[in-house]
Amino acid sequence: NAGVMQNPRHLVRRRGQEARLRCSPMKGHSHVYWYRQLPEEGLKFMVYLQKENIIDESGMPKERFSAEFPKEGPSILRIQQVVRGDSAAYFCASSEPGQGDSPLHFGNGTRLTVT
Amino acid sequence: EDQVTQSPEALRLQEGESSSLNCSYTVSGLRGLFWYRQDPGKGPEFLFTLYSAGEEKEKERLKATLTKKESFLHITAPKPEDSATYLCAVSGGGADGLTFGKGTHLIIQP
Numbered sequence: 610n611a612g613v614m615q616n617p618r619h620l621v622r623r624r625g626q627e628a629r630l631r632c633s634p635m636k637g638h639s640h641v642y643w644y645r646q647l648p649e650e651g652l653k654f655m656v657y658l659q660k661e662n663i664i665d666e667s668g669m670p671k672e673r674f675s676a677e678f679p680k681e682g683p684s685i686l687r688i689q690q691v692v693r694g695d696s697a698a699y700f701c702a703s704s705e706p707g708q709g710d711s712p713l714h715f716g717n718g719t720r721l722t723v724t
Numbered sequence: 725e726d727q728v729t730q731s732p733e734a735l736r737l738q739e740g741e742s743s744s745l746n747c748s749y750t751v752s753g754l755r756g757l758f759w760y761r762q763d764p765g766k767g768p769e770f771l772f773t774l775y776s777a778g779e780e781k782e783k784e785r786l787k788a789t790l791t792k793k794e795s796f797l798h799i800t801a802p803k804p805e806d807s808a809t810y811l812c813a814v815s816g817g818g819a820d821g822l823t824f825g826k827g828t829h830l831i832i833q834p
Contacts, residue, residue, distance in 0.1 A: 613767070642821050651728075652768070652811070654821035665820035700767050712758055713822060715767035 611636065613716035614683075615701050621722045622691045630686040630719045634703030641684045642713060643676060646698045658684060691723045726751040726817045730810075730825035737802060737832050745797040745828045747812030757795050758822060759788050760811040768811055771797075802832045 614633040622628050634641050643655040654668040658678040678684040688695055698720050702713035727750040737743055756775050760768035772781040774790040781788045785806065787798040797810055809829045813822035
């Protein structure tokens with residue numbers, strides 16, 4: 610019973626490069642969420658997706674960040690032209706339908722370091 | 725805007741010394757309050773969901789309670805393996821996803 614799988618676990622990018630973070634939800638889960646965690650900060654909501662649909666991207670920066678959850682394959686969080694301030698841990702979570710009262714199950718995150 | 729405040733920020737206890745962690749929240753239309761445990765280098769691990777004031781949930785040495793303004797996570801006779809950061813989150817206010825507090829970093833000394 611695999612949990613939420615994220616890869617890579619660690620990612621190092623130089624300023625200006627692109628970062629692609631992948632997330633496979635738990636089996637049977639069709640809702641995916643991305644969160645960002647900065648040192649000494651709480652988890653901040655970024656985006657909520659269902660298959661082929663972005664439901665809520667109110668937490669996503671307007672520029673350089675995008676997310677998708679295609680019909681087949683993992684969800685992808687893409688950061689273009691990374692800057693040092695993008696360095697953080699990015700967590701993906703999934704839930705069953707009826708997300709308002711279903712707990713989120715988290716992966717172990719991707720730690721992005723921008724040099 | 726939904727708000728979650730956790731206290732204390734850090735807590736150091738001796739093994740066997742019981743205590744409580746606090747989570748104060750402001751949300752319009754609470755759908756659920758969630759407690760998670762996070763170990764270093766790992767993602768949050770789900771512990772409990774509470775839906776209405778007066779509700780209580782228990783799991784091993786942990787017990788979560790909920791009022792209209794706050795939730796408590798009571799830890800009874802803790803062991804060193806209970807050391808972790810405990811996160812509180814709320815769902816509600818018409819927003820998608822959860823709003824998290826900054827967590828309480830708990831250390832249990834043998």
